[in-house]
Each structure stands twice: as C-alpha cells, then as structure tokens.
Amino acid sequence: MERIYLDYNATTPVRAEVRDAVLPFLNDLFGNPSSRHLEGRQVKTKIEAARAQVATAIGAEPERIVFNAGATEGNVTILRGYQVNYKEKKGRDHIIISAVEHPCIYDTAKKMAGEGYAVTFVPVDGEGNIDLDGLKKAITERTGLISVMAVNNETGVIYPVKEIAKIAREKGILFHTDAAQAIGKMPFDVKDIDADFVTMSAHKFYAPKGIGALYIKKGKRLDPLLTGGHQEANRRAGTENVVGMIAMGRALELATGELATDRERIGKIRDEFERRILAEVPHSRRNGGADNRLYTTSNISFRFVEGEAVQLKLDHFGIAVSTGSACSSGTLDPSHVVMAMCNGDEETAHSSIRFSFGKYSKMEEIGYVVDRVKEVVAQLRSFSPLYDKFLSSQGK
Amino acid sequence: MDYTEKVMDHFMNPRNVGKIENADAIAEVGNASCGDVIKMYLKIQGETIEDIKFQTFGCGAAIAVSSQTTEMVKGKTLREALDLTRDQVAEELGGLPPIKMHCSNLAADALHQAVKTYMKDHGIAER
Numbered sequence: 001m002e003r004i005y006l007d008y009n010a011t012t013p014v015r016a017e018v019r020d021a022v023l024p025f026l027n028d029l030f031g032n033p034s035s036r037h038l039e040g041r042q043v044k045t046k047i048e049a050a051r052a053q054v055a056t057a058i059g060a061e062p063e064r065i066v067f068n069a070g071a072t073e074g075n076v077t078i079l080r081g082y083q084v085n086y087k088e089k090k091g092r093d094h095i096i097i098s099a100v101e102h103p104c105i106y107d108t109a110k111k112m113a114g115e116g117y118a119v120t121f122v123p124v125d126g127e128g129n130i131d132l133d134g135l136k137k138a139i140t141e142r143t144g145l146i147s148v149m150a151v152n153n154e155t156g157v158i159y160p161v162k163e164i165a166k167i168a169r170e171k172g173i174l175f176h177t178d179a180a181q182a183i184g185k186m187p188f189d190v191k192d193i194d195a196d197f198v199t200m201s202a203h204k205f206y207a208p209k210g211i212g213a214l215y216i217k218k219g220k221r222l223d224p225l226l227t228g229g230h231q232e233a234n235r236r237a238g239t240e241n242v243v244g245m246i247a248m249g250r251a252l253e254l255a256t257g258e259l260a261t262d263r264e265r266i267g268k269i270r271d272e273f274e275r276r277i278l279a280e281v282p283h284s285r286r287n288g289g290a291d292n293r294l295y296t297t298s299n300i301s302f303r304f305v306e307g308e309a310v311q312l313k314l315d316h317f318g319i320a321v322s323t324g325s326a327c328s329s330g331t332l333d334p335s336h337v338v339m340a341m342c343n344g345d346e347e348t349a350h351s352s353i354r355f356s357f358g359k360y361s362k363m364e365e366i367g368y369v370v371d372r373v374k375e376v377v378a379q380l381r382s383f384s385p386l387y388d389k390f391l392s393s394q395g396k
Numbered sequence: 397m398d399y400t401e402k403v404m405d406h407f408m409n410p411r412n413v414g415k416i417e418n419a420d421a422i423a424e425v426g427n428a429s430c431g432d433v434i435k436m437y438l439k440i441q442g443e444t445i446e447d448i449k450f451q452t453f454g455c456g457a458a459i460a461v462s463s464q465t466t467e468m469v470k471g472k473t474l475r476e477a478l479d480l481t482r483d484q485v486a487e488e489l490g491g492l493p494p495i496k497m498h499c500s501n502l503a504a505d506a507l508h509q510a511v512k513t514y515m516k517d518h519g520i521a522e523r
C-alpha cells in the first residue's frame with residue numbers, strides 16, 4: 001500500500017536535486033575544508049557557496065551564518081551562550097520565552113530557571129496567539145533575552161516576531177527566534193525582522209537531518225557550545241558536515257524559489273482537508289486560529305478519543321501523523337503547546353492530532369484520509385467511557 | 397520497543413467492547429500518570445464471571461490490555477479473576493514497552509475493584 005505522509009513538520013524527505021548536489025561530496029570531493037591543499041580548498045569553496053545560498057535566502061551576509069547540527073544545537077547555543085556572554089556582563093539574569101516554544105528551548109529555559117535565572121513563559125490565548133501585552137509587562141531592567149519562535153511546530157501559528165524584535169530593541173534586549181518551521185516555507189528576512197539570532201533546521205525543507213545553522217547579527221557575540229578547532233570562524237568547532245552544508249544550501253535555494261507556489265498548492269490541500277474534517281467529524285476542534293497560521297499545518301482535537309490510539313490506527317491504514325497526547329510522549333506529559341492553548345485542559349491535548357502537509361502531498365489523498373479519520377475516531381468512540389458519559393449527559 | 401503483533405491484534409480488533417446493561421458489577425479507574433480511563437462491566441452468575449465488557453479511553457496498550465484482560469477472565473470464577481495480575485496480562489500479550497506497563501495496571505485495577513465490590517456486597521469471602 002502506498003503510504004500517505006502527513007508529518008512534514010516532523011521531517012521531510014530529501015529531494016532529488018539535493019541528493020544530486022551532494023553526491024560529488026560522497027565521492028571525489030572528500031577533502032577537509034580546513035586543509036590548505038587542493039582537496040581541502042576545493043571543498044572549502046563549495047561550503048562557502050552553500051553558506052552564501054543560506055544567507056541569500058534570509059537576507060543576510062554569508063559571514064553571519066554559522067552551520068551547526070540543527071535547531072536543537074542552535075537554540076541551546078543561544079540560551080547557554082547568553083548565560084556565558086551576557087549575564088555576567090550586564091547583570092541581566094531574566095529571560096522571556098513563549099509558553100509554546102519547542103522543548104529544546106522550553107526545557108533548557110526551565111533548567112536555567114533552576115540555575116538561578118528568572119524565566120518568564122509568556123502565555124498564548126485559545127487561538128495560540130501570544131499575549132503581547134503580557135510580554136511587554138514581563139520586561140524588567142534585568143531582562144536580557146527574549147526568544148519567541150517564528151512558527152509553532154505543533155499548530156502552525158505564526159508569531160509577530162518583527163513586532164517582538166522591535167519591543168526588545170527599544171529596551172536594549174537581545175531577540176532570538178527559532179525559525180525552524182518558518183524558513184523555507186514562508187518569506188523570512190532577518191534584516192526586516194531585525195533579529196539578533198535566528199535558528200534554522202535543514203531537514204524541515206527537504207535536506208538531510210543533522211544540519212542546521214544560526215544567524216548571528218553583526219556585532220553580537222556568542223560563545224560556541226563546542227570549542228576546539230577554528231571552523232566557522234571560531235564560532236563552532238568540529239570538522240564541517242560538508243554533505244549537510246551543501247545540501248542545506250541547495251535545498252534552501254530551491255525552497256525559497258518555490259515559496260509562492262507551495263503556499264498556493266499546499267495551502268489549498270490543507271484548507272480542504274481541514275474544512276472537511278471539521279464538517280464531517282463531530283466534536284472535532286482546531287487548535288490554532290483559522291488565520292495567522294502557516295499553510296502546512298492542521299492540528300485537530302477529536303474529543304473523547306486518545307491521540308496515540310488514533311495515530312496508531314491511521315498508521316495501520318497507511319497514514320503518518322503525529323499527536324500531542326501524553327500517552328505517546330516519552331515522559332507521559334501531554335503537549336505543553338496544546339495545553340497552553342486550552343487553559344490546561346488535558347483532554348484536548350490528549351486527543352490532539354497534527355496533520356502537516358508538504359511538497360509531496362496530493363489533493364487526491366484527502367478523501368481517503370478524511371474517510372479513515374472518520375472511521376477510526378468513530379470506532380474508538382464506540383467504546384470510549386468519556387463519549388458514553390457525554391451521550392448520557394445529553395440524554396441519549 | 398514496539399507493540400507486539402498480539403498487542404496490535406487486540407488493539408485493532410478489541411474483544412468484549414461496550415457495556416452490559418444491568419451489569420452486576422461496574423468499576424471505573426483513572427490513570428494518574430496520563431489521565432486515561434478504563435471502565436469494566438461484569439455479569440456474574442453464582443461465583444462465575446459470565447460476561448465482561450469494557451470501555452477504554454487510552455492508548456493502544458491500554459485498549460489491548462483491556463481486551464486481553466476480559467478474554468482471560470471470561471468464564472472464570474471471581475477468585476480466579478482476583479488472582480490475575482497485570483504481569484500475566486502483559487505476558488500473554490507478548491510483553492509491553494516499559495513505559496506502557498502502567499497502562500496494564502488500569503485494566504487489572506478496574507477488574508479487581510469490580511470483583512471485590514461484588515464479593516463484599518454479596519458476602520462472598522475473598523479467600
């Protein structure tokens with residue numbers, strides 16, 4: 001059976017053009033870019049070209065791009081680097097993040113809170129939008145860093161990073177955005193936003209896993225997590241992931257050229273899917289506002305059923321999705337993102353399913369997916385004690 | 397660790413689902429670790445479990461464990477049901493991922509609670 005992959009926010013397949021671009025580096029072009037001989041220099045030239053591709057895509061100068069192993073490294077580098085580079089110097093031991101950040105920010109910030117930092121988690125409303133007034137009010141003289149993601153990975157909600165960067169700048173506060181879900185999928189210009197630091201992850205835009213980059217604004221200092229060699233202009237030690245860099249550059253160049261067509265085509269599929277699901281599956285609700293959401297993502301809670309069970313059944317029917325349910329997380333904690341959006345209502349998080357669409361999604365698949373979702377949810381409800389209770393409360 | 401074939405079979409085709417009208421014993425337990433719920437309905441004749449059905453809001457393991465538990469005690473005596481442990485159920489299913497072991501508590505707890513209440517109400521000694 002042909003699989004229907006609807007988990008593009010988790011990762012994407014490597015596209016053929018990207019595979020072709022890296023093949024030479026798995027063959028003859030094996031040199032170490034730090035070496036002065038021809039083998040090394042040849043590769044060095046190519047990774048610098050890849051750096052330029054990444055820079056161009058986000059409106060930056062190539063020297064502002066530091067390649068790394070992906071968004072987790074980027075995000076942790078920012079938070080930990082901030083501890084090292086800025087706090088001691090200015091006594092600014094307060095950081096602000098949103099309540100819906102990716103775990104690599106969220107959990108690292110929580111750890112920092114345990115290490116004597118003050119951390120404010122700014123809440124979001126029922127539609128997932130950030131409370132900007134709350135954010136402004138949270139700022140104190142000690143605030144040194146604000147980090148808010150550009151697009152939420154679970155709901156696709158888009159955050160007003162330009163506005164937040166402005167608020168931060170006016171108070172002399174550094175601003176970082178985790179743009180792992182945004183870059184390659186929507187226009188993104190670091191100069192226009194005026195961010196100090198931006199995190200990118202290549203496997204979200206059809207390059208392999210294990211490669212990402214940080215944008216570091218001119219004049220901003222950030223100590224590397226990994227120290228040692230002089231790679232990446234002393235900003236990240238370790239022999240370069242050459243294949244990753246080449247892939248990331250090519251993939252982002254391609255993605256940037258396709259932003260408008262993707263938005264149009266994938267957005268139509270997502271919208272049609274969501275319209276049908278909400279209309280045809282009773283007691284389903286969308287997590288995240290109708291507008292102000294990236295066109296790739298649809299996060300739906302199906303009341304009275306548990307998300308892992310839905311996911312498992314859909315998988316059996318050839319459909320790959322993900323869930324925010326506690327039962328499927330390694331820690332048995334429900335998604336803090338969905339929880340933040342529904343006033344801590346665990347059941348909504350428990351029953352949430354994320355469908356995320358991408359380049360290889362097809363409109364023709366939607367009918368099959370909607371039918372299977374209907375079937376699976378109805379079957380699980382048929383023996384759900386919560387549904388039974390609900391029916392009796394309705395006098396049925 | 398993935399779910400075994402047997403877990404998947406019980407999950408995809410759960411046995412004894414639903415409720416029993418006029419059940420002789422009912423128990424509902426909630427799972428503190430993840431917020432899930434299992435409800436068991438028993439029809440009892442003398443000291444034998446004549447029929448048993450369940451409703452579960454929970455993960456694949458919770459559903460499979462519920463189904464397996466009902467299969468293992470249907471037709472058994474109340475005391476035999478009390479002797480059934482979560483480990484026996486998990487073993488019968490070919491094992492569960494470690495993080496899912498708590499789900500197997502739920503079904504055994506619901507069963508035991510229903511049986512104990514019934515025995516108490518009917519003056520049947522547990523041993």
Ligand code: FES
Binds near residue numbers: 327328454456457496
């Ligand atoms: S019922 Fe939640 S993990 Fe099994």
